[in-house]
Amino acid sequence: MVGDRLWIRNGELVPADAILMKGEAWMDMGFVTGESDPVHKVLGEIIYAGGRQIGEAIELEVVKPVSQSYLTGLWNDDNYKNNREKKNFNDTVAKYFSLGVFLIAFAATGYWWFQSDSHKAWSAFTAVIIVACPCVLALSTPFTLSAILSVFDKKGFYVKNTDAVEELAKCDTIIFDKTGTLTSNEDAEIGFSGTMSGEEKIIIGSLLRNSLHPLSRHILKALNVDRFYSLSDYKEVVGKGLTAKTNGHSIYAGHLSMLPITVKSARGSGVHIVIDHIYKGVFDINQQWRPGLAQLISKLSKSKLLVLSGDSGQDFLMLDAIFGKKATIRFRQSPLQKLDAVLKLQQGGNRVMMLGDGLNDAGALKQSNFGIAVTDNTNNFTPGCDAILKGSALNFLPDFIQLSKDGLKIIKISFAIAIAYNSIGIYFAVQGTLYPLVAAVLMPISTITIISFTTLATRWFARKNKLR
Numbered sequence: 001m002v003g004d005r006l007w008i009r010n011g012e013l014v015p016a017d018a019i020l021m022k023g024e025a026w027m028d029m030g031f032v033t034g035e036s037d038p039v040h041k042v043l044g045e046i047i048y049a050g051g052r053q054i055g056e057a058i059e060l061e062v063v064k065p066v067s068q069s070y071l072t073g074l075w076n077d078d079n080y081k082n083n084r085e086k087k088n089f090n091d092t093v094a095k096y097f098s099l100g101v102f103l104i105a106f107a108a109t110g111y112w113w114f115q116s117d118s119h120k121a122w123s124a125f126t127a128v129i130i131v132a133c134p135c136v137l138a139l140s141t142p143f144t145l146s147a148i149l150s151v152f153d154k155k156g157f158y159v160k161n162t163d164a165v166e167e168l169a170k171c172d173t174i175i176f177d178k179t180g181t182l183t184s185n186e187d188a189e190i191g192f193s194g195t196m197s198g199e200e201k202i203i204i205g206s207l208l209r210n211s212l213h214p215l216s217r218h219i220l221k222a223l224n225v226d227r228f229y230s231l232s233d234y235k236e237v238v239g240k241g242l243t244a245k246t247n248g249h250s251i252y253a254g255h256l257s258m259l260p261i262t263v264k265s266a267r268g269s270g271v272h273i274v275i276d277h278i279y280k281g282v283f284d285i286n287q288q289w290r291p292g293l294a295q296l297i298s299k300l301s302k303s304k305l306l307v308l309s310g311d312s313g314q315d316f317l318m319l320d321a322i323f324g325k326k327a328t329i330r331f332r333q334s335p336l337q338k339l340d341a342v343l344k345l346q347q348g349g350n351r352v353m354m355l356g357d358g359l360n361d362a363g364a365l366k367q368s369n370f371g372i373a374v375t376d377n378t379n380n381f382t383p384g385c386d387a388i389l390k391g392s393a394l395n396f397l398p399d400f401i402q403l404s405k406d407g408l409k410i411i412k413i414s415f416a417i418a419i420a421y422n423s424i425g426i427y428f429a430v431q432g433t434l435y436p437l438v439a440a441v442l443m444p445i446s447t448i449t450i451i452s453f454t455t456l457a458t459r460w461f462a463r464k465n466k467l468r
Contacts, residue, residue, distance in 0.1 A: 006060045009212040010236045014051045016062045019044060023058030023230075027051035056234040056244070057210040101132045101422075108430035120432030127432075131425035131439040140414035140450050147458040148407045151467050156390030157400055164386040167370045169404035171353040173345055174300060175338075175364070178309035178319070180214040180357030181374045183287035184391060190222035194273070194281015201225050204273060206246045207253055211236055214357065215271055216253075219283050251275050269312055292395045294322050299398035301326075304350065308333045308341055308364075339363040355389070355397075399465040406461040413457070414450050421446050 005021070008014055014027070025041035029051050038054050041047055047060060105128040112121035145162035152159055159165055176182055196204070205225040208216040234244040241254015252260050252274040259272055263279045266272060270282040290296075297305065305327040307319055313331040320329060333341070338356075342364045345352050354361065354368035357375070365371030366384025376391040389397070425442060428434040462468045 002062055002065060004062045006062065007057055008053045008060060009057045010053055010055060010210050010234070011212045012053055014047055014049050014053070014060065016049050017064035018047055018049075018060035018062045020047055021059045021061050023056055025058045026054045028054050055210075056231045101128065104132075104426060104430065105129050108432075111430075112432060117432070123436065124430050124432045126436040127429035127434045127439045128426055130436055130443060131429050131434065132422045139447060140418070140454055141411050143451055144407050144410050144414070144454040144458055147455060148403055148462075151403065151458070151462045152400060155396050155400075155467055156393035157387060157396065158389075159387040160385075164370065165404050165407060167351075167386065168353070168401060169408050171303070171351045171370050171401070173304040173306070173350040173352045175306045175308055175342065175345075175352060175354045175368070177338075177356035177361050177374075178307060178311055178315065179287065180376070180391075181355050181394075182290060182293060182307070182319075183214075184290050184376065188218040188288060189286040190218055191284040191286070192281055193270075193284065194279075196273075196280055200275060200280065202227060202229065203246055203249055203251055203275060204253065206231060207234075207242055207244050207251050210234055210244070211242055214287075215283075215285055216242070218285055218287075219253075219271060222283075249276050269314055289318070290391065290394055296395050296397065297322050297324075297327075300401075306330070306341070308338045310334065335361070335363055339367055342367045396467065399467050403461055403465045403467060406465070407458065410454055410457045410461070414454055417453065418446065418450060421449075 006015070006018060020041050020043055022043075025045075025047060026038040027041055027047060028038050029048075039051075046063065049064075105125050108124040108128055109121045112118075112124055142162055145165045148165055149159055149162065159168070201223050202225050205220055205223045206229040208220045208223075209228060210231060211217075229247040231244040231246045234242070236242045237254070237258065241252060241258045243250070243252045243254075243260070245251075252258075253271055256266055256269075256272055259266070259279075260274055261277050261279060263272075266279065267282060270284045272282045273280040301324070305323055307323065307327065307329045309315075309329075309331050310333055311331055316329060316331065323329060330337075330341075338354075338361060342352050342354060346367075346369070351370075352368045353370045353372065354364050355372045355374055356362075356365055357373065361373075362384060365373060370387070371385040372387045372389050373385045374389050374391055374394060425434065425439065429439065459468065
């Protein structure tokens with residue numbers, strides 16, 4: 001809403017056109033302009049939707065509704081993934097159908113013309129064109145897929161357009177990120193090994209509140225601090241760690257591999273804390289697996305499954321038990337390695353669905369045939385994804401996939417009905433016995449029939465898949 005205040009962390013997208021009210025903004029406008037160099041914004045300057053903050057968190061005031069912002073149009077831009085083939089079933093069939101109709105119409109006209117019956121010639125041509133109008137075929141696809149989108153929306157699955165639904169139905173390989181996707185961002189057990197004063201809690205909280213990473217959000221919630229300091233020299237290496245200066249102190253929080261000092265006693269896992277080059281301890285985060293995960297993976301077992309995680313391999317045994325021996329599980333995967341994995345699968349003829357949290361998975365989400373940003377009330381999706389899925393709705397994924405496949409069945413049945421109707425109409429039209437006026441009356445009747453069929457069939461399949 002206009003006038004709302006937004007707190008935009010490092011890596012988050014600005015969802016609506018807004019004015020910078022607090023903080024130092026360095027905006028990556030690559031999604032908007034194609035330029036990757038960050039743009040500096042000063043207090044009072046307008047920041048357009050679609051920009052991604054690089055650096056400390058900033059406070060904005062919305063000046064234009066989200067529905068009117070550039071980001072909304074950007075996410076629905078079919079050219080955003082211009083490296084992919086986007087021909088759908090309707091486009092493929094319509095080309096040949098239209099060509100066939102004109103060939104039949106000209107053939108019938110030519111036959112009666114050479115029979116010296118110009119009246120039947122023009123009557124046959126007009127009747128064929130009217131009775132075989134492709135509008136019935138053109139309507140069956142959008143009506144079916146739009147009805148499916150409506151079902152998805154009610155269950156917390158927001159797909160960008162109808163073409164993406166077809167891509168969803170065709171996917172045969174599914175890649176999962178772990179943190180924030182297979183694990184919940186809402187519930188996590190936090191423990192701290194080390195020493196930490198009340199002042200140091202505020203310093204740590206001041207740093208972590210600027211990060212969108214799920215682990216930062218977990219720890220910040222556990223710290224439960226009620227005030228924060230401003231930052232300077234904020235830097236974040238995605239999936240590795242954060243560093244900044246605040247209230248006269250330097251602070252680091254993150255992975256052991258990037259510690260600014262050497263600590264012999266430090267363990268490899270967890271989020272390590274260093275303040276003023278003194279090691280303070282480590283936060284251990286026992287993330288909770290999403291409920292029903294084993295049943296979910298069992299339902300998806302017909303697809304090729306992979307887990308690509310940037311974390312260490314401490315959860316391998318758990319994931320191996322859930323996914324089974326046929327699945328591929330890899331840890332310590334960088335964003336580039338995830339992207340390369342998607343490319344290799346596609347080069348092997350696979351159609352890939354990628355599920356990630358939208359942070360270090362942005363490249364893989366964009367490249368995949370169908371990218372899903374899984375979210376727990378955070379603004380961390382990328383315009384390159386095809387859908388946003390609420391974390392609580394993850395267990396419905398097999399049902400979403402099946403409904404999209406059922407939708408293609410409905411479209412094909414609709415085409416068969418329309419072709420049967422057209423064949424009967426054309427049979428009489430080419431003989432010159434079907435008057436154009438009668439053909440004009442039959443055409444809307446067939447349209448109503450197809451629309452009614454697609455609507456009722458979609459509802460039936462949605463109920464069958466337990467989505468209604």
